[in-house]
Amino acid sequence: SELTFLNLVEVEEQARECLTKMAYDYYSAGSDTCSTVAENRAYFSRYRLLPRMLRDVSRVDTCHEIFGIRSSMPVWVAPMAMHGLADSQGREVATCRAAAACGVPFTFSTVATSSLAEIQATGHNAAIFQLYVIRNRNVVRRWVTEAEERGFKALMVTVDAQRLGNREADARNKFTLPPGLALRNLEYLSAGSTAQARDSADGSGLMRLFTAEVDDSLTWEFIPWLRSITRLPIIVKGLLSPADAELAVQYGVDGIVVSNHGGRQLDFAPSGLEMLPAVVAAVQGRVPVLVDGGVRRGTDVIKALALGASAVLLGRPVLYGLAVGGQAGVERVLQLLRNEIELSMALAGCTSVRDIGPSLLLPPSRL
Amino acid sequence: SELTFLNLVEVEEQARECLTKMAYDYYSAGSDTCSTVAENRAYFSRYRLLPRMLRDVSRVDTCHEIFGIRSSMPVWVAPMAMHGLADSQGREVATCRAAAACGVPFTFSTVATSSLAEIQATGHNAAIFQLYVIRNRNVVRRWVTEAEERGFKALMVTVDAQRLGNREADARNKFTLPPGLALRNLEYLSAGSTAQARDSADGSGLMRLFTAEVDDSLTWEFIPWLRSITRLPIIVKGLLSPADAELAVQYGVDGIVVSNHGGRQLDFAPSGLEMLPAVVAAVQGRVPVLVDGGVRRGTDVIKALALGASAVLLGRPVLYGLAVGGQAGVERVLQLLRNEIELSMALAGCTSVRDIGPSLLLPPSRL
Amino acid sequence: SELTFLNLVEVEEQARECLTKMAYDYYSAGSDTCSTVAENRAYFSRYRLLPRMLRDVSRVDTCHEIFGIRSSMPVWVAPMAMHGLADSQGREVATCRAAAACGVPFTFSTVATSSLAEIQATGHNAAIFQLYVIRNRNVVRRWVTEAEERGFKALMVTVDAQRLGNREADARNKFTLPPGLALRNLEYLSAGSTAQARDSADGSGLMRLFTAEVDDSLTWEFIPWLRSITRLPIIVKGLLSPADAELAVQYGVDGIVVSNHGGRQLDFAPSGLEMLPAVVAAVQGRVPVLVDGGVRRGTDVIKALALGASAVLLGRPVLYGLAVGGQAGVERVLQLLRNEIELSMALAGCTSVRDIGPSLLLPPSRL
Amino acid sequence: SELTFLNLVEVEEQARECLTKMAYDYYSAGSDTCSTVAENRAYFSRYRLLPRMLRDVSRVDTCHEIFGIRSSMPVWVAPMAMHGLADSQGREVATCRAAAACGVPFTFSTVATSSLAEIQATGHNAAIFQLYVIRNRNVVRRWVTEAEERGFKALMVTVDAQRLGNREADARNKFTLPPGLALRNLEYLSAGSTAQARDSADGSGLMRLFTAEVDDSLTWEFIPWLRSITRLPIIVKGLLSPADAELAVQYGVDGIVVSNHGGRQLDFAPSGLEMLPAVVAAVQGRVPVLVDGGVRRGTDVIKALALGASAVLLGRPVLYGLAVGGQAGVERVLQLLRNEIELSMALAGCTSVRDIGPSLLLPPSRL
Numbered sequence A, B, C, D: 001s002e003l004t005f006l007n008l009v010e011v012e013e014q015a016r017e018c019l020t021k022m023a024y025d026y027y028s029a030g031s032d033t034c035s036t037v038a039e040n041r042a043y044f045s046r047y048r049l050l051p052r053m054l055r056d057v058s059r060v061d062t063c064h065e066i067f068g069i070r071s072s073m074p075v076w077v078a079p080m081a082m083h084g085l086a087d088s089q090g091r092e093v094a095t096c097r098a099a100a101a102c103g104v105p106f107t108f109s110t111v112a113t114s115s116l117a118e119i120q121a122t123g124h125n126a127a128i129f130q131l132y133v134i135r136n137r138n139v140v141r142r143w144v145t146e147a148e149e150r151g152f153k154a155l156m157v158t159v160d161a162q163r164l165g166n167r168e169a170d171a172r173n174k175f176t177l178p179p180g181l182a183l184r185n186l187e188y189l190s191a192g193s194t195a196q197a198r199d200s201a202d203g204s205g206l207m208r209l210f211t212a213e214v215d216d217s218l219t220w221e222f223i224p225w226l227r228s229i230t231r232l233p234i235i236v237k238g239l240l241s242p243a244d245a246e247l248a249v250q251y252g253v254d255g256i257v258v259s260n261h262g263g264r265q266l267d268f269a270p271s272g273l274e275m276l277p278a279v280v281a282a283v284q285g286r287v288p289v290l291v292d293g294g295v296r297r298g299t300d301v302i303k304a305l306a307l308g309a310s311a312v313l314l315g316r317p318v319l320y321g322l323a324v325g326g327q328a329g330v331e332r333v334l335q336l337l338r339n340e341i342e343l344s345m346a347l348a349g350c351t352s353v354r355d356i357g358p359s360l361l362l363p364p365s366r367l
């Protein structure tokens, strides 16, 4: 009953009250000057929508499917670390249940505070496993195998975070995992690792964990190796350059997420939305292209699709919903977004996701 | 004597003091992020006017006529719901009398708190009836017939509101019709409807009424049907796309209002002014093209005409004038606007509305 | 000694303290939304200067001459009404003396609080008479003859103020001439006129005076008539359109001031600087082209000259200097501006006004 | 331990607390309206970086060499007057030691509060001497000879400050050298000079010193003369125009710094970054081109290199670091910047300075 937020911007304000400063900063911040975080929102605002009138909009269908994964709307929950900071009881499990209840796919981060088994136990039939490639390939292989066995529907390989971005707020807060939470997937690693994430003597513990474990010598050769050990669709997340998209397709990925990691990696990287058309042009329909970063409104989703995206990932608002209301909070976030998509489609004269095309867009205005 | 506002921006500040929060929010707000409300104003600012000097401007004539409807200036009062929120005694009747006193056409909304008979009784000989097409076509037919019989001069069919935009302020305020007011035109509907608009248990009652009654399966086929039951000029209001303008002309309308409904429907829709030139180009003079959204200054009216509009509709300032000073307040609003148009025409070197053309405009600056 | 302002922006802040609200508002304000006042400043900011290095700048000469009128810098004092509001003792006489002391031409407004005889008595040998053309041509002829006899060096005919702009601050303040001041040139008119300007029963008295006396049927035919009664150079002030500049030249003017009257006439008129290049192109060197509006810095003067102006008029800062320090205040204003011009020329690699050309400018950035 | 600043913007806030107002204003301010100071930062923001993914970034090398001068990163400390205002004990000596500790070249200003001998004594093997050319060429010759003898590695001739820019804050503060500090290089001049800089009876003493001593009749002929008396590389600092760059090369310079002197000379000069591509195009690789003004982030350095710079100069943050923490403060400034460069290179997919090229850049967005 306390869930009074009316949109995905408002939920952030409410979450800010609920979260510790350390958690809020970790969730909200970007790297360096946070210019890319701002750009992610600003870029959506540059596009205006040209609606069409007097089309029969008595039935508007927001349903959507890619990689055989069905969704009640063209939105997936983005992989995000440590839901336990928002809801130490519910954690990723609560988010996953909310996503299941709303018919929305859920991406489970490597850096989760829940286990693959717990996600399986929710019964969500559209969970995706996000993979940070660490040096220890035996552990990588074990994760992939387990994800496949536990019914995950795809793998999302993050390629923009071999090094962690310079998030000053975390350094200032000496960000560390609070007691009572564990990075469950990392338990396959030597015992020291989680401890490391918890130790905050000198700045962000997460930063140190990454430096220690994540493989910063990774190259595209990883994709064929991964292909050889799994039958799941492989989606790469975190590229921006059309040239990288071309490489991704050549190395055999099944899908691409154009993303700047929510403005948390290279500062002054362009928004995913800005690069989307060039990536779509490079990919030429060979694989689906998703996009994320800054999606907050139903009209944002429509803009992304009109620019060629197959779907969008939704990040922070999910964590904020979880902080404000646990599973119910996430459900409200997803429901509000679906309502906005549905109403905006109706107002724009679209009755199905397929109706959303470039003719809905006016040329971008200047930032 | 308390009418001290000097322009149509100031009247809003004063009205804000007079109105309940619920009423002010309802009048002022837009949908979602209200980006389109802001764009409506911003877009006018992009245009600058290049005046001509030393033309004899001792006589400046602001008079204007379209559809055989004469006006003391190229401005009509826009159709707006529920004037009774601003002046529960005067309601649309007071506005209509003010418009008559100033020689300005008045558009009467379907969702009025006065009746067609009351408007007729004002003796205004330039009233237009705005039509929301509801599922019950018998009632639609009855409205049209009655409007015609009561001397209304044209029908304005609103085509951008088959679904109501997401106005969060109204949801937050649980917007509902205050006691003592009734949606008089809706009394032809089953008794439950007005009651519905009044019930605010769960968010905006108006939203529920729309969902229940307005026909969201409407298509352009409605125009020929309407043509078949009336001899009045049919003006469609609320399209933005040149393609829709082409359809409108093909389906036989007599006039078009390029409008985004004051930023209250699809958020991120462009301003009417932005789309006006493209619509004018598509229509090629076959029918007059009006525009609305954000008109607040005499120079705005001149800009709209210079971009090809035959006239503009004036929205919110009329309601604000009504709130501040009843009929006299509306008269002052209209008088101030006429004064500004007249003086700006003189300063720009124009002596009649016909003198206002594209050569007055400089290329738009960037937003 | 209290003259502490360091530039022509700061002097406004200090003047605001010295002046009555009525006077400050009258001096500072623009018409309607004051968009053109803001644009006048903003447009200068769009231009950047590309300096050249290692030119011998040990001697920088800012001197300048047009119409045989010499100046210590390419700046004239603009015609402005009622200096007596800033300094009721000194009035235009103090300003004129300051201009003379600094070697700067002074333009004396029709609407002055001093007389032609008083200006002559200052001994300034570079005074210009600004002419508002009123209906009573006998009085116009008398002014012109007297100006010529009293040694004025040119006539500046203002062509953008046959009607007075809508200055809301003046209406709000019921602007009127304070006791002890008289519009001395208007004493040639029937006794009632100055009284009229003083009566503030209903809004700006100045507005009423203008409406009563100024000839709003004026056309370009006035120029040949004026030519026929005087040997002084005739400069028209207040056009913006290149087409009007062409007319002005054809009707025989000797010079042009591209101006929007300091943003006090048609709101949303472009800045003079914006139109300057087009006017210069139209005039093709047949007569000198000056510009005004928003000049506050030495770099502004350099930008105007680089865009083709022969000189600039300086408006409000002169009145502010007068308010802050009487004659000495105006001298400081002019001295600071000359210092800035001289230093900026040196830093840019220019040693004389003739060196200032288009190659100093970079393409304008966007507003 | 009190060195808590996390980046080169934050250090300014902390320095503001440590410095006297006179010193802070002198360090931070620009000329006139300070538009160029702002532009220096704004222009960097216009560029976004397009990162490449999945390149092996386990070894990122930020090392760099030009003119045989090696650096741990493509950054030099800019020449700046009077470090003694920040740290009256440490002065330039402390800065130089910090630069040496970090492997970064240090440029020593003519207007230093330390002597050439003191710099030599630090043992830094990559010091550059910045030369203000004064009228007294015997002193100039003596400086050059001494710099060469004391092991300085290059001469940097500043060409944009034959006259000092109009820094109003200094005039307001009557800026003067505090007791206990001396302009050591100027001691070769007649005894009166430093005294002059100290006397603040009427505005900035520095301004008067410059007017008295610096040679404002300097031309490009100075370069061959300088060439004839030294074997050191000659770098000119402070040009913006490609035409000046062409002259510089023709007159035999070995390097160019595109610079507007930190916005302290001609106001409304463009940022060095803006002119960099045109200068690089004019120079066609004949000599290295450096740039400065507004560098605050690792991504700024990458942007400058991607636009063709060989290296950047870093100005104010060095002084701020010195104010906050003496030598250790400067070391932290340099270390933070190196960390940011290294991490940003890794995130962008670059492993050496040579990898940084134009393909990293997206077209500039509008200011």
Ligand SMILES: Cc1cc2nc3c(=O)[nH]c(=O)nc-3n(C[C@H](O)[C@H](O)[C@H](O)COP(=O)(O)O)c2cc1C
Pocket: A026, A027, A028, A040, A078, A079, A080, A081, A109, A110, A111, A130, A158, A237, A259, A260, A261, A262, A263, A264, A292, A293, A294, A295, A313, A314, A315, A316, A317
């Ligand atoms: C707190 C937080 C943690 C994140 N953790 C991961 C992660 O573990 N793996 C990953 O691929 N992306 C991660 N991301 C990036 C998101 O998947 C996504 O790209 C981004 O948040 C989308 O932008 P948005 O938050 O503006 O919607 C994280 C983002 C946030 C805000």
Ligand SMILES: Cc1cc2nc3c(=O)[nH]c(=O)nc-3n(C[C@H](O)[C@H](O)[C@H](O)COP(=O)(O)O)c2cc1C
Pocket: B026, B027, B028, B040, B078, B079, B080, B081, B109, B110, B111, B130, B158, B237, B259, B260, B261, B262, B263, B264, B292, B293, B294, B295, B313, B314, B315, B316, B317
């Ligand atoms: C409070 C309010 C109620 C409105 N009601 C109606 C309506 O009943 N029918 C309609 O066609 N348009 C309606 N509109 C839209 C107006 O006709 C018009 O398009 C818009 O207000 C113009 O923009 P402006 O208010 O900025 O001048 C309404 C607008 C407002 C502000």
Ligand SMILES: Cc1cc2nc3c(=O)[nH]c(=O)nc-3n(C[C@H](O)[C@H](O)[C@H](O)COP(=O)(O)O)c2cc1C
Pocket: C026, C027, C028, C040, C078, C079, C080, C081, C109, C110, C111, C130, C158, C237, C259, C260, C261, C262, C263, C264, C292, C293, C294, C295, C313, C314, C315, C316, C317
């Ligand atoms: C208070 C005031 C009075 C003015 N009076 C006159 C006038 O009597 N005649 C005229 O031609 N222009 C008049 N102007 C316009 C100025 O000549 C000039 O065009 C304008 O002030 C230049 O802009 P600036 O004030 O930004 O420098 C007046 C301007 C001001 C501010």
Ligand SMILES: Cc1cc2nc3c(=O)[nH]c(=O)nc-3n(C[C@H](O)[C@H](O)[C@H](O)COP(=O)(O)O)c2cc1C
Pocket: D026, D027, D028, D040, D078, D079, D080, D081, D109, D110, D111, D130, D158, D237, D259, D260, D261, D262, D263, D264, D292, D293, D294, D295, D313, D314, D315, D316, D317
């Ligand atoms: C306080 C201060 C003193 C300076 N003194 C000199 C100087 O003596 N010689 C010189 O060539 N440039 C001097 N400069 C300019 C710098 O070398 C450099 O061009 C500028 O500071 C770079 O911009 P940044 O401060 O934004 O990094 C000075 C700059 C500052 C801020």
